[in-house]
Amino acid sequence: MSSRFERDSFQSGAINSGQRMSPALGTADDSPNLQSLVERILGFAYQGDSVQALVGWLRAALIQGVGLQNCQVELCDVSQQTVTLVTGVGDGWLGGDSLGGGLWGEPGISRKINQVWELYEPLSCGRSRQFCFPIMEIGNSPSLPLTWVGCPMMHRGALLGCMWLARPGKEIFNDVELRRLQQIVDYVAIAIHQIQLEQTLELQQAEISQLRKAKDEFLQLISHELFVPLGSIQLSAQTLEKIFKDVSWRKVPQRSTVLKVLSLLSQECRRQKQFVDNLITLMFPEYQKVSDPVLMNLSDWLPSLLRTFEARFEQESLKLSVSIPPAPLLFECDVAQLERVITELVTNAIKYTPAQKTVTLTVTDSKKEVEIAIANTGVHIPANHQSRIFEKFYRVPELDQRQYGGSGLGLAIAKQLVTNMEGTIAVKSTKQKTTFTVKLPR
16 A cells, blocks of 8 residues: 555544544434434435435535545445445545546446455455545645545445545544444445345346236237137037038048047147136136126036036046035026136046046035035045145146146136135045035125
């Protein structure tokens, strides 16, 4: 370091009886001026002001209220090993060619810490730094000394920045003054860190918003691009299937094979369209088709819905056992959403029930709610997976995914729709039976 630094004792000395104490710093920890200053500092963070606004006010407050001649605030970038001047005011600047740091006096300029390591070494360890340094006043007046003190702004043991304060002459800052100044700087560090956190959160929220928008646009595009051609393919397959079933086409070679292929094609198109529909339902709740609740008779409506599964049960060699109260069971609900819930749960039960076994559907009525339980034998859901079974895309690792297939969206859809109807859905699985229970308020 240049010999221009007149090294006094950098550890503060004893307080002389003739020394004056700034009224803003006071002589007690509960100084009203100090408390007021701290409240104003923290107020900048609570109000969401910028770092520039905080330090811009602070420099004037310290110079006018504490009787200083100069105040500089710097922020440190540990990863880049640089300090950047945020603001400064007074009759002289700490820096310049004499410190080996080049031009230093305009906010926004950075310099490498290692170029002036003697200045920042104690600060990086959380200790203050004092020295005298002469400046030249405007108009080529004689050189005047300033006593500088550097107070570190620390956060979690790392140097967040530093504040350089100076007063005329060579009188060092004593222990009490240093303690008061460091208190102020500590609160400044808290406020700056809070402001930086708020700014970081705002940037992250803006990025998240952009990502969500991009995701929504992508899903809307991919859903449309998949849904439309699948519908066309399914319609074409169904048309051809109807044509080949006509008696006039009985002599066509391999007619039965063609019909099987067309039936499979139509079935796979339906499955893929259902997947796209599920995806839209989960990712875009605002697009769900919600109708007003209507009064319905579950005792009549549910058997009618289950008849649409008869061919599927026959194809899979399964039995369906239904227990519904014979008396009219009237309650209000969104019929479209309830139909989709039952369809998802029955389809799920068919998928995981072995041939020759039984799927059981039981309806229980009470004054407060209607309970619909769908049970199947076969696959057991381990206890440690039951709490996650309704998550989007979640698949039980122990199950053979190639055997059972599926996208992992069906149960998530069912849970969301039941929640929409202000009901609950739960699962209970043992080695003998797995039961999904839906409870809807009356």
